[in-house]
Amino acid sequence: MADLKLTDVAKAYGGVKVLSNINLDIRKGELIVFVGPSGCGKSTLLRMIAGLEKISGGTLEIGGELMNDVPPAQRGIAMVFQSYALYPHMTVRDNMAFALKIAGKSKAEIDTAVARAADILQLTPYLDRLPKALSGGQRQRVAIGRAIVRDPKVYLFDEPLSNLDAALRVATRIEIAQLKEQMPDSTMIYVTHDQVEAMTLASRIVVLAGGGISQVGTPMELYQKPQNEFVAQFIGSPAMNLLPGEIIGTGGMTRVRLDSGLEAVAAIPTRDGDMGLKVNLGVRPEDLRETEGDPLFTGTVDITEALGEVTLLYFEKDEAGRQMVAKLPGIRSGLRHSAVLLTAAPEALHLFHDGVSLLYR
Numbered sequence: 001m002a003d004l005k006l007t008d009v010a011k012a013y014g015g016v017k018v019l020s021n022i023n024l025d026i027r028k029g030e031l032i033v034f035v036g037p038s039g040c041g042k043s044t045l046l047r048m049i050a051g052l053e054k055i056s057g058g059t060l061e062i063g064g065e066l067m068n069d070v071p072p073a074q075r076g077i078a079m080v081f082q083s084y085a086l087y088p089h090m091t092v093r094d095n096m097a098f099a100l101k102i103a104g105k106s107k108a109e110i111d112t113a114v115a116r117a118a119d120i121l122q123l124t125p126y127l128d129r130l131p132k133a134l135s136g137g138q139r140q141r142v143a144i145g146r147a148i149v150r151d152p153k154v155y156l157f158d159e160p161l162s163n164l165d166a167a168l169r170v171a172t173r174i175e176i177a178q179l180k181e182q183m184p185d186s187t188m189i190y191v192t193h194d195q196v197e198a199m200t201l202a203s204r205i206v207v208l209a210g211g212g213i214s215q216v217g218t219p220m221e222l223y224q225k226p227q228n229e230f231v232a233q234f235i236g237s238p239a240m241n242l243l244p245g246e247i248i249g250t251g252g253m254t255r256v257r258l259d260s261g262l263e264a265v266a267a268i269p270t271r272d273g274d275m276g277l278k279v280n281l282g283v284r285p286e287d288l289r290e291t292e293g294d295p296l297f298t299g300t301v302d303i304t305e306a307l308g309e310v311t312l313l314y315f316e317k318d319e320a321g322r323q324m325v326a327k328l329p330g331i332r333s334g335l336r337h338s339a340v341l342l343t344a345a346p347e348a349l350h351l352f353h354d355g356v357s358l359l360y361r
């Protein structure tokens with residue numbers, strides 16, 4: 001049974017539809033990450049699950065029970081916000097104990113719950129400190145601790161790491177992954193702008209775009225088999241290159257003549273009727289390599305960015321304003337202004353028609 005089930009969930013503000021046709025089954029113990037461009041409705045969807053926002057249409061079930069009209073406190077969920085929302089005048093211990101005191105729990109129960117959460121989060125040495133005497137990462141752990149003591153069925157995280165600096169973000173991200181391992185039965189839903197967080201934490205990622213779900217899958221499914229050009233370009237950085245062309249050979253391997261006149265062979269099956277089909281050939285920057293044989297792309301390098309272990313090559317834009325990007329191993333700064341021939345393995349190529357992957361039609 002799904003721990004959380006959203007059926008045809010919709011949200012409108014006034015007459016303006018923000019989300020529609022949201023169908024999602026989340027199993028117990030999953031860590032689901034919502035990603036998508038700014039304004040696509042990630043926070044709205046999370047807040048509807050929390051009960052902080054009214055659901056305009058469809059149903060939300062948690063543990064098999066209809067939740068649409070159940071108040072937030074009775075949903076068995078706990079939410080962690082990016083702003084921590086700690087009480088500044090209370091110690092770490094009192095911050096974590098507060099919700100349980102309000103709920104009328106006994107002192108013994110509260111002490112046990114707080115000690116357990118502090119142990120999981122390595123906060124035991126800080127229990128008597130005030131929030132102002134903690135680092136940002138420690139404060140966020142206290143905010144998570146306040147959720148853990150309530151032993152919720154579902155944890156909701158709204159960009160919990162976005163107020164932390166880069167190094168602390170990485171450290172806290174790893175802590176959240178470890179926390180999840182310690183609580184394998186807890187179901188978590190996590191909203192983030194950060195691709196690396198999504199890729200490393202999620203059991204499944206939900207990509208939201210254009211008011212609906214664009215694709216749901218494991219991080220590797222989204223990376224290796226994006227259903228559409230949007231997901232292909234949203235997951236992975238720099239974004240997947242798309243080269244327009246037409247199918248000139250079908251079968252187990254598909255031959256494409258690109259608008260540039262060059263050809264490529266993709267390990268994607270097509271049928272006779274696909275001859276002449278207009279497609280976009282997708283190739284990730286990291287799948288491109290230099291060749292002295294038949295290239296699928298040639299161009300002059302406009303700018304290079306050396307990142308140490310890899311170099312990004314940005315080619316001169318074509319007439320349509322498209323810019324090819326390649327990621328080559330090592331330091332290749334010397335390639336600026338030179339002509340480069342690139343190819344990629346047939347298995348690394350993607351094909352899209354009308355924005356949709358040929359693997360999913």
Ligand SMILES: Nc1ncnc2c1ncn2[C@@H]1O[C@H](COP(=O)(O)OP(=O)(O)OP(=O)(O)O)[C@@H](O)[C@H]1O
Pocket residue numbers: 013018036037038039040041042043044045193
């Ligand atoms: N109270 C509101 N009244 C009207 N429109 C709203 C309200 N809250 C959100 N919206 C609109 O709903 C859409 C989704 O907002 P939401 O905050 O959920 O997006 P998001 O994906 O979380 O964005 P971001 O990544 O920028 O945080 C936006 O277009 C926003 O302007």
